[in-house]
Amino acid sequence: MTATPAWPPQSTPRLFVDSELAPGPRRIDGPAAHYLIAVMRITPGDPVKLCDDVTGEWLATATQVGKRDLTVDVSTRLRPREPVPDLWLCAAPLKKGRIDWLVEKACELGVDRLVPVVTQRTIVDRPKLDRLRSHIVEAAEQCARTALPVLAESTKLAALLRDWPAERALFFADESGGAPALAAMRERPGPAAILIGPEGGFTDEERSAIRALPQAVAVSLGPRILRADTAAAAAVSLWMAACGDWQES
Numbered sequence: 001m002t003a004t005p006a007w008p009p010q011s012t013p014r015l016f017v018d019s020e021l022a023p024g025p026r027r028i029d030g031p032a033a034h035y036l037i038a039v040m041r042i043t044p045g046d047p048v049k050l051c052d053d054v055t056g057e058w059l060a061t062a063t064q065v066g067k068r069d070l071t072v073d074v075s076t077r078l079r080p081r082e083p084v085p086d087l088w089l090c091a092a093p094l095k096k097g098r099i100d101w102l103v104e105k106a107c108e109l110g111v112d113r114l115v116p117v118v119t120q121r122t123i124v125d126r127p128k129l130d131r132l133r134s135h136i137v138e139a140a141e142q143c144a145r146t147a148l149p150v151l152a153e154s155t156k157l158a159a160l161l162r163d164w165p166a167e168r169a170l171f172f173a174d175e176s177g178g179a180p181a182l183a184a185m186r187e188r189p190g191p192a193a194i195l196i197g198p199e200g201g202f203t204d205e206e207r208s209a210i211r212a213l214p215q216a217v218a219v220s221l222g223p224r225i226l227r228a229d230t231a232a233a234a235a236v237s238l239w240m241a242a243c244g245d246w247q248e249s
Helices: 030-039 098-109 129-143 157-162 181-186 204-212 228-242
Strands: 014-016 024-028 047-051 057-065 070-079 087-091 113-118 169-173 192-196 216-220
Touching: 014 030, 014 129, 024 030, 030 070, 047 070, 087 228, 098 129, 098 228, 113 157, 157 204, 169 181, 169 204, 169 228, 181 216, 181 228, 192 228, 204 216
Parallel strands: 014 047, 087 113, 087 192, 169 192, 169 216
Antiparallel strands: 024 070, 047 057, 057 070
């Protein structure tokens, strides 16, 4: 007996849209339409997966395909919006390319909120948030997230520490040393954030200010000196294993 193929296929295009989804017809234009029409060569009858960061993931079917836009019929909700582990990544902006990689991996790993933090040695004071949001959306589409991380406005380190929430642990990746990260994270489950410095590291003054915060926990990421983007990915991975959704159920 021939097996019935899975529907929709795993190769079905997957896109985030800007407004809440519901059953019925929907017009798609702009870059999303260009991707579906010119890149994916979608034709009437082909399936599309749509996400809205509110209700979850929906199955739609292309009904009309033009040169610059298309209409789809939204039919079935495939998944609700996923619960996201309560982890923020607070990181100094890096050069273009490296910060793009950082936000992409943070999204794939399950971070809930990204906060660019300006420090004394930060090279890029004002990262281009629109470009970073585009990278976040593309990463979420690729890794099958149904919830987009929040990308906050840039903030200075002093302001971040001054307004830090009392209930949220701040795991500070300190190149001068600290407790083994995995063990320290396991001891402090609950809302958390990871703080990663710039490529030149924190100044002594900044390091003292961070350590003075009651919620701050200085942690070590091993014996080697890591690039800032590598340190961010490593720290987030450790937290997901210790307290996030990588734990065995």
